[in-house]
Amino acid sequence: MKSYIPAQLDGLKKGGYIPAKMESIFDNINYNSKKLSWWEDESFFFYPRLLVSAYYGMKYPNFREHFHVKDDVALMLDSGGFQNLTLNANLDPIKVLRWQEANGNIGLTFDLPTLKDDTKEVKIRKQLQTVENAYLALDSKQNEKLRLYAVTQGHTFDEQQFIIDKYNEIGDIKRFDGFAMGGIVSIKGDIKFLTNAATVFVNNLYKYKKPLHFLGLSGLNSVPVILYLMNKFDVTTTYDSTSYAVSAKINSFVNPFTLRKDEIPMGELGNKLLKEIPCSCPVCSNIEGIHEFYDRRSVSSALISLHNLWYYIKYDEMLRSLIDDDELFKSFIYRNNSLELKECFQYIDYACAEGIVKANQKFNFTNSYVETQKNNKSLFGKWQDEK
Numbered sequence: 001m002k003s004y005i006p007a008q009l010d011g012l013k014k015g016g017y018i019p020a021k022m023e024s025i026f027d028n029i030n031y032n033s034k035k036l037s038w039w040e041d042e043s044f045f046f047y048p049r050l051l052v053s054a055y056y057g058m059k060y061p062n063f064r065e066h067f068h069v070k071d072d073v074a075l076m077l078d079s080g081g082f083q084n085l086t087l088n089a090n091l092d093p094i095k096v097l098r099w100q101e102a103n104g105n106i107g108l109t110f111d112l113p114t115l116k117d118d119t120k121e122v123k124i125r126k127q128l129q130t131v132e133n134a135y136l137a138l139d140s141k142q143n144e145k146l147r148l149y150a151v152t153q154g155h156t157f158d159e160q161q162f163i164i165d166k167y168n169e170i171g172d173i174k175r176f177d178g179f180a181m182g183g184i185v186s187i188k189g190d191i192k193f194l195t196n197a198a199t200v201f202v203n204n205l206y207k208y209k210k211p212l213h214f215l216g217l218s219g220l221n222s223v224p225v226i227l228y229l230m231n232k233f234d235v236t237t238t239y240d241s242t243s244y245a246v247s248a249k250i251n252s253f254v255n256p257f258t259l260r261k262d263e264i265p266m267g268e269l270g271n272k273l274l275k276e277i278p279c280s281c282p283v284c285s286n287i288e289g290i291h292e293f294y295d296r297r298s299v300s301s302a303l304i305s306l307h308n309l310w311y312y313i314k315y316d317e318m319l320r321s322l323i324d325d326d327e328l329f330k331s332f333i334y335r336n337n338s339l340e341l342k343e344c345f346q347y348i349d350y351a352c353a354e355g356i357v358k359a360n361q362k363f364n365f366t367n368s369y370v371e372t373q374k375n376n377k378s379l380f381g382k383w384q385d386e387k
Contacts, residue, residue, distance in 0.1 A: 017316040018240040020051040055080035077104035081111040101143035109134035111151035116186040147177035178211040195344040196365035206233040214239040248305035
């Protein structure tokens with residue numbers, strides 16, 4: 001029996017998780033009569049959301065047709081800025097835009113990701129180019145059906161304020177259909193610093209009443225922060241990652257009973273003592289047996305990935321079902337997640353009541369960042385003084 005999760009195409013109104021497709025993990029791989037592409041009807045389950053990077057996707061000019069992505073599937077297309085930086089891809093922003101227009105529902109503007117340890121000079125250069133690229137896309141767009149999200153870069157309060165001010169100086173920021181926060185990968189390991197950066201991002205942009213997106217973020221502790229911000233600021237918020245598939249690459253099988261807190265080694269080098277699959281998800285209940293996770297490497301990894309994805313989706317669904325009851329939501333999180341999240345929620349509550357500046361003074365979540373940056377020349381400080 002197929003399990004369906006209804007589509008939310010209209011701006012993804014309820015927010016939530018958007019799985020990012022890895023380059024080839026599901027390409028041309030079937031299991032018996034089942035496909036391993038969750039966006040197709042013939043898959044183990046149907047989930048109508050998909051994010052693809054231009055770096056991988058532009059190999060297929062007609063991506064939507066090639067991968068059988070139907071009209072009722074929300075297709076978000078990233079610009080490939082991260083791969084452009086880390087893999088020297090040399091992507092062209094206008095060519096990326098044309099590919100997004102031909103295939104996507106939502107396009108993310110071509111950004112230059114900032115890294116936590118970049119110098120101030122490098123960050124400013126990347127931020128200015130990110131803003132220029134965003135307006136280039138907006139002014140060059142030919143398909144009005146494509147919803148264009150402006151990507152921001154920056155971690156601290158000053159950095160994020162700088163790029164928002166530049167967006168307002170150069171053009172009309174309200175022309176964009178939504179906003180996305182990039183550059184998160186380098187800070188997501190520090191949940192307090194991430195909470196500070198995410199709160200500043202949402203606080204700067206929620207007033208425009210446009211959807212917000214977090215790029216490359218779906219950790220066990222970061223998702224509650226995103227959803228808590230969504231609820232406190234009353235703004236539609238989505239996020240994406242490939243974590244479900246990265247785990248599968250090392251043969252890690254999400255434990256269905258511990259909410260992703262630990263994983264079971266599977267695959268070619270995994271636990272071969274188990275006789276039965278410890279799961280009844282739509283993937284595990286429709287394969288012949290646990291040996292399928294060991295016998296064929298590409299199929300095994302794809303099956304584990306799809307199992308993992310099911311629980312990433314269910315984790316998001318469960319948290320969003322609890323979010324309207326503040327006490328119940330926090331009680332669940334405190335029992336099952338890092339105890340640091342209690343202070344993170346207190347920071348968000350204080351920021352909503354007293355403002356970001358006072359919250360930063362009271363909680364000092366940026367201390368670890370300041371320590372790594374204290375010897376850098378303070379160009380942002382100069383900019384603030386000149387204002």
